[in-house]
Amino acid sequence: xxxxxxxxHPLEINQNPGVSELERLDRSIFPPGWGLExxxxxxxxxRTHGWILETVEGNGVGFLCFQxxxxxxxxxxxxxxPEHQGKGLGKRLLEGLLxxxxxxxxxxxxxxxxxxxxxxxxxxxxxxxxEAGRREKYYSNPPEAAVNYVWSANISATEQPKTDHSxxxxxxx
Ligand SMILES: CC(C)(COP(=O)(O)OP(=O)(O)OC[C@H]1O[C@@H](n2cnc3c(N)ncnc32)[C@H](O)[C@@H]1OP(=O)(O)O)[C@@H](O)C(=O)NCCC(=O)NCCS
Numbered sequence: 329x330x331x332x333x334x335x336x337h338p339l340e341i342n343q344n345p346g347v348s349e350l351e352r353l354d355r356s357i358f359p360p361g362w363g364l365e366x367x368x369x370x371x372x373x374x375r376t377h378g379w380i381l382e383t384v385e386g387n388g389v390g391f392l393c394f395q396x397x398x399x400x401x402x403x404x405x406x407x408x409x410p411e412h413q414g415k416g417l418g419k420r421l422l423e424g425l426l427x428x429x430x431x432x433x434x435x436x437x438x439x440x441x442x443x444x445x446x447x448x449x450x451x452x453x454x455x456x457x458x459e460a461g462r463r464e465k466y467y468s469n470p471p472e473a474a475v476n477y478v479w480s481a482n483i484s485a486t487e488q489p490k491t492d493h494s495x496x497x498x499x500x501x
Contacts, residue, residue: 338384339417341424345380345388347371353380353391357407376404381421392421399432401425403439406448413447422455426479435481440474442467452477 347367355361362370370376375395380388390408394401403425408417429435440463441448457477466474 339381339389339420340384341421342380342382342388343377345378345382345391347378349380349388350378350391350393353388353407353409354393354405356409357391358405362405370404379421379424381408381417390417390421392425394425394437399429399435401429401435401437403437406451418448418451419455422451426455429479430481433481437479438476440466440476443473443475449475449477452479455479458483 348364351361351364351367354367367378370393371378375397377394377396379392381390382388389412391405392403393405394403406418406421426437429437439452439457441452443462457479459475460478461476463474463476465471
């Protein structure tokens with residue numbers, strides 16, 4: 329007999345989590361992570377936001393970090409804890425952002441990803457992002473090209489983001 333999959337516990341997106349909880353998830357998914365100092369600095373500004381997908385008990389299972397200026401957003405990081413990957417949670421986080429940006433007629437979301445990150449690239453395509461260019465040697469450790477994606481409420485994939493990179497980590501992913 330095929331076992332019935334266990335129902336997933338209800339999960340909610342916390343749009344105002346603590347910095348240390350964000351940093352802890354970041355470190356678990358992207359070791360060694362950006363660190364508390366970087367997160368504190370990023371989230372001090374009004375443009376950078378961190379969301380955590382968490383259980384009703386308040387345990388974080390994934391997070392999204394993005395910058396937003398008016399009707400444009402740029403994803404800086406998206407991650408789901410390894411034991412929870414492949415269950416639709418990354419998609420849920422990203423679709424939460426797209427739903428917000430979709431309320432603007434001209435809403436756009438930009439991101440870039442390592443060329444070899446096929447799982448993430450599939451996620452972006454499945455959420456309606458389109459490829460919008462490639463940057464050679466954008467990442468280091470190891471060096472690798474970045475592929476740029478854009479999602480548009482109007483499906484236009486030609487523009488560059490106007491988000492503020494002055495306090496963003498280089499080679500973010
Ligand atoms: C990339 C990541 C955020 C995706 O989150 P996830 O919860 O595992 O993905 P989901 O279950 O929501 O799947 C969304 C889509 O991704 C694709 N996908 C997910 N897991 C996959 C796998 N193991 N292999 C191939 N494709 C996969 C599927 O196309 C899926 O869409 P579909 O269900 O409509 O077919 C997650 O795997 C992760 O945290 N990876 C490590 C960190 C990272 O690389 N982040 C991205 C760069 S910042």
